[in-house]
Amino acid sequence: MTTAAQPTPPLPRFAAIGMVVSDMAASLAFYRRLGLAVPAGADTAPHAEAQLPGGLRLMWDSYATARAVAPDWTPPQAGSPTGLAFECDGPAGVDALYAELTTAGYTGEKPPWDAFWGQRYAVVQDPDGHGVDLFAPLPQ
Numbered sequence: 001m002t003t004a005a006q007p008t009p010p011l012p013r014f015a016a017i018g019m020v021v022s023d024m025a026a027s028l029a030f031y032r033r034l035g036l037a038v039p040a041g042a043d044t045a046p047h048a049e050a051q052l053p054g055g056l057r058l059m060w061d062s063y064a065t066a067r068a069v070a071p072d073w074t075p076p077q078a079g080s081p082t083g084l085a086f087e088c089d090g091p092a093g094v095d096a097l098y099a100e101l102t103t104a105g106y107t108g109e110k111p112p113w114d115a116f117w118g119q120r121y122a123v124v125q126d127p128d129g130h131g132v133d134l135f136a137p138l139p140q
Contacts, residue, residue: 014056015055015056015057016049016056016057016058016059017056017057017058017059017084018059018060018061019058019059019060019061019128019130020060020061020062020063020065020066020073020075021060021061021062021063021127021128022062022063022075022127022128023127023128024042024043024044024045024046024048024060024062025043025044026127027060027126027127027128028042028043028048028060029043030101030106030126030127031050031058031126033100033101033104034086034097034132035086036050036052036058037050037051038050046061046062046064046065047059047060047061047062047065048060058084063075075128077129083123083130083131083132083133084130084132084133085132085133085134085135086132086133086134086135087135087136088120088134088135088136089136090120090136091112091114091120091136091138091139093136094112094120094121094122094134094135094136095112095120095122097122097134098111098112098122098124098134101124102124106124106125106126106127107124107125107129108122108123108124108125109123109124109125109131110122110123112134114138115135118137118138119135119136119137119138120135120136120137120138121133121134121135122134122135
Protein backbone atom coordinates (compact mmCIF):
# COMPACT_ATOMS: atom_id res chain seq x y z
CA MET A 1 0.00 0.00 0.00
CA THR A 2 1.44 3.35 -0.99
CA THR A 3 0.62 6.61 0.67
CA ALA A 4 0.06 9.81 -1.21
CA ALA A 5 2.64 12.50 -0.64
CA GLN A 6 1.40 15.13 1.76
CA PRO A 7 1.29 18.63 0.29
CA THR A 8 4.01 20.90 1.56
CA PRO A 9 2.55 23.75 3.59
CA PRO A 10 3.36 27.20 2.24
CA LEU A 11 6.38 28.92 3.71
CA PRO A 12 5.76 31.99 5.85
CA ARG A 13 6.29 35.38 4.19
CA PHE A 14 8.53 38.00 5.82
CA ALA A 15 6.05 40.83 6.38
CA ALA A 16 7.12 43.19 9.15
CA ILE A 17 9.85 44.54 11.40
CA GLY A 18 8.81 45.35 14.95
CA MET A 19 10.34 47.70 17.50
CA VAL A 20 9.41 48.36 21.11
CA VAL A 21 9.74 52.02 22.05
CA SER A 22 9.67 53.96 25.30
CA ASP A 23 8.01 57.09 23.87
CA MET A 24 5.72 56.44 20.92
CA ALA A 25 5.35 60.10 19.89
CA ALA A 26 9.12 60.74 19.98
CA SER A 27 9.88 57.59 18.02
CA LEU A 28 7.25 58.28 15.37
CA ALA A 29 8.44 61.88 15.00
CA PHE A 30 11.97 60.60 14.31
CA TYR A 31 10.84 58.12 11.66
CA ARG A 32 8.51 60.66 10.05
CA ARG A 33 11.62 62.86 9.57
CA LEU A 34 13.07 59.95 7.60
CA GLY A 35 10.06 59.95 5.30
CA LEU A 36 7.92 57.14 6.71
CA ALA A 37 4.18 57.71 6.44
CA VAL A 38 2.91 56.96 9.93
CA PRO A 39 -0.85 57.40 10.34
CA ALA A 40 -2.09 60.54 12.05
CA GLY A 41 -3.15 59.91 15.63
CA ALA A 42 -0.69 57.07 16.11
CA ASP A 43 1.42 59.10 18.58
CA THR A 44 -0.76 58.05 21.52
CA ALA A 45 -1.59 54.53 20.34
CA PRO A 46 -0.08 51.43 21.96
CA HIS A 47 0.79 50.09 18.47
CA ALA A 48 1.55 51.84 15.19
CA GLU A 49 2.52 50.70 11.70
CA ALA A 50 3.90 52.24 8.52
CA GLN A 51 3.79 50.57 5.11
CA LEU A 52 7.24 50.24 3.55
CA PRO A 53 8.22 49.79 -0.10
CA GLY A 54 7.88 46.22 -1.27
CA GLY A 55 4.97 45.45 1.05
CA LEU A 56 6.88 45.25 4.32
CA ARG A 57 5.62 47.08 7.40
CA LEU A 58 7.53 48.75 10.22
CA MET A 59 5.69 48.36 13.52
CA TRP A 60 6.12 50.10 16.85
CA ASP A 61 4.80 48.91 20.21
CA SER A 62 4.89 50.75 23.50
CA TYR A 63 6.62 49.30 26.56
CA ALA A 64 3.14 48.75 28.06
CA THR A 65 2.13 46.68 25.03
CA ALA A 66 5.30 44.59 25.26
CA ARG A 67 4.61 43.94 28.95
CA ALA A 68 0.99 43.02 28.20
CA VAL A 69 2.26 40.30 25.88
CA ALA A 70 5.16 39.22 28.14
CA PRO A 71 4.87 40.53 31.73
CA ASP A 72 8.58 39.86 32.43
CA TRP A 73 9.73 41.84 29.37
CA THR A 74 12.52 44.35 30.01
CA PRO A 75 13.85 46.95 27.58
CA PRO A 76 17.05 46.06 25.71
CA GLN A 77 20.17 48.04 26.42
CA ALA A 78 20.80 51.02 24.16
CA GLY A 79 23.17 50.36 21.32
CA SER A 80 21.70 46.96 20.50
CA PRO A 81 22.99 45.47 17.23
CA THR A 82 19.60 45.74 15.53
CA GLY A 83 19.13 48.79 13.36
CA LEU A 84 17.49 50.12 10.26
CA ALA A 85 19.15 51.64 7.20
CA PHE A 86 17.88 54.45 4.97
CA GLU A 87 19.28 55.16 1.51
CA CYS A 88 19.77 58.87 0.89
CA ASP A 89 19.86 60.84 -2.35
CA GLY A 90 23.59 60.75 -2.93
CA PRO A 91 26.56 61.34 -0.61
CA ALA A 92 25.54 64.97 0.02
CA GLY A 93 22.15 63.67 1.10
CA VAL A 94 23.80 61.58 3.82
CA ASP A 95 25.65 64.64 5.10
CA ALA A 96 22.55 66.84 4.98
CA LEU A 97 20.27 64.35 6.74
CA TYR A 98 22.86 63.59 9.41
CA ALA A 99 23.25 67.35 10.03
CA GLU A 100 19.46 67.86 10.13
CA LEU A 101 18.91 65.04 12.63
CA THR A 102 21.79 65.93 14.95
CA THR A 103 20.82 69.62 14.84
CA ALA A 104 17.31 68.54 15.87
CA GLY A 105 18.83 66.89 18.95
CA TYR A 106 19.16 63.25 17.91
CA THR A 107 22.40 61.55 18.91
CA GLY A 108 24.99 61.14 16.18
CA GLU A 109 26.72 57.79 16.65
CA LYS A 110 29.12 58.02 13.70
CA PRO A 111 29.50 61.14 11.53
CA PRO A 112 29.40 60.72 7.75
CA TRP A 113 32.44 59.05 6.20
CA ASP A 114 33.38 57.36 2.94
CA ALA A 115 33.23 53.67 3.81
CA PHE A 116 35.65 51.23 2.22
CA TRP A 117 32.73 49.29 0.69
CA GLY A 118 31.88 52.22 -1.60
CA GLN A 119 29.20 54.14 0.28
CA ARG A 120 28.91 57.43 2.13
CA TYR A 121 27.74 56.26 5.54
CA ALA A 122 26.64 57.71 8.87
CA VAL A 123 24.79 56.45 11.95
CA VAL A 124 22.34 58.30 14.18
CA GLN A 125 20.35 56.96 17.11
CA ASP A 126 16.59 57.02 17.31
CA PRO A 127 15.03 58.11 20.63
CA ASP A 128 15.48 54.59 22.06
CA GLY A 129 19.14 54.29 21.10
CA HIS A 130 18.60 52.07 18.04
CA GLY A 131 21.28 52.74 15.46
CA VAL A 132 19.86 54.06 12.19
CA ASP A 133 22.24 53.93 9.22
CA LEU A 134 22.16 56.59 6.53
CA PHE A 135 23.91 55.68 3.29
CA ALA A 136 24.34 56.41 -0.40
CA PRO A 137 26.61 54.95 -3.07
CA LEU A 138 29.81 56.88 -3.72
CA PRO A 139 30.44 58.01 -7.30
CA GLN A 140 32.34 55.40 -9.31
